[in-house]
Amino acid sequence: MYERSSVAELADSLRSELNRYSEGGKLPSSRALVERFRVSPVTVSRALAQLAAEGLVVTRPGAGAFRARPRTRAHATGDTSWQEVALSAEGAGDVIPRSVDATGVLGSLTAPPAGVIELNSGYLHPCLQPERALAAALARAGRRPGAWGRPPVEGLPELRDWFAREVGGALTASDVLVTAGGQSALTTALRALAPPGAPILVESPTYPGLLAIARASGCRPVPVPVDAEGVRPDLLAAAFEATGARVFVCQPLFQNPTGAVLAPGRRAEVLRIARAAGAFVVEDDYARALAHEDAGPLPLPLAAEDPDGVVVHVRSLTKAASPSLRVGALAARGPVVDRLRAIQVVDSFFVPRPLQEAALELVGAPAWPRHLKAVAAELRHRRDVLAGALRRELPAVAPAHLPTGGYQLWARLAHGSDDAFAAAALRAGVAVAPGRPYFCAEPPGPYVRLSFAGVSGAGELAEVVRRLASGLQDPL
CATH class of the missing domain: 1.10.10.10 (Winged helix-like DNA-binding domain superfamily/Winged helix DNA-binding domain)
Structure with missing residues (x-):
């Protein structure tokens, strides 16, 4: 036990x-x-x-x-109905309502009911997490001299230097800020680069957490379609011209949810288009450590090929290690670094030093590369098992594209709605992510995202497809 x-x-x-x-x-x-x-x-x-x-x-x-003796209530519950008016009233100067819709994010963070297999998780199952290495790293970190003192607001120099080496190019530790995970880094980047009411170009479809950040900041996300080779440069240029946007957020490697990798011929074009528009490219490199065994050599981050400071790079250890190792980084060149630092300091002061020390211990241990190698093999195996089972049992849900990195399959439904499919799947004992929250405008069709990282093993994936095939009763 x-x-x-x-x-x-x-x-x-x-x-x-x-x-x-x-x-x-x-x-x-x-x-x-x-x-x-x-x-x-x-x-x-x-x-x-x-x-x-x-x-x-x-x-x-x-x-x-x-x-213990039972606690007594100090007073009866008051009337909080007045808050409905206060929270819904927009100020006269608000261009975009700053309401927060976290539905797409909560879907991957909320534990499913007992007996339901979680095919909508955004994190590795505990059996894939390096729990022993994490425990050892945390124990060693706690014994480091000064481990419980106040760290530099930018982050520990050694950790910033490690992130700089991981990104590559001419980046140095002075170009890096340590953040509390990737979500925090994206939030800081958008707050630093786009004022409330401003348009932000995003890939379509894209990660719902990014859309939630944009809308909570009062910004207006504008979709730029993605195909099998990543974002389309022609549509990106047209979107910059039509909106006057100064920020484009993208995931060039194993894009979430499609798994697309930005084609070699498009990489320089994306940077050229952004530079001509006087805009920043926020590169969310969330899945570089989740490449599959058959991925082959990975392209460099866009930031490594950007001498002009166009790219603000986001990187995190969370996806490849543990949901609770919320340590990430922002990397950028030029005056924007000071703006990013100022926003982060106002929001959170700094990332707790023991967590930074533990991250340093983890990535410096021999167990870290072994863990990444094991995850690469297991994710490839799970991808193949799930895709193969779908092709055999539910061909209408089989994805057209098999990614070589990340943790999800993205499938367009032959007919029916994604919400109806997700509801039917849940009744069959499987939690899936409907595709609608991944689009900031009208979707071109019904999609579902199927994550294979949060289950206990390949055997559970076979059970998933069996449940869907027997319980959906032609929901499409």
């Missing part, structure tokens, strides 16, 4: 028995709980800590654990 499961089960057992004890009454000793439930002292300690956090028990060092 996993330790986390043991803790939860012990906490449930103790919670159900609390009525046996009077308020302030003492619970059995830790030793007695170890013997009775046949768990480790660490499990007992964590279970009691969980109950203490819930306010059900009180722990007193040297004395033991006691049933």
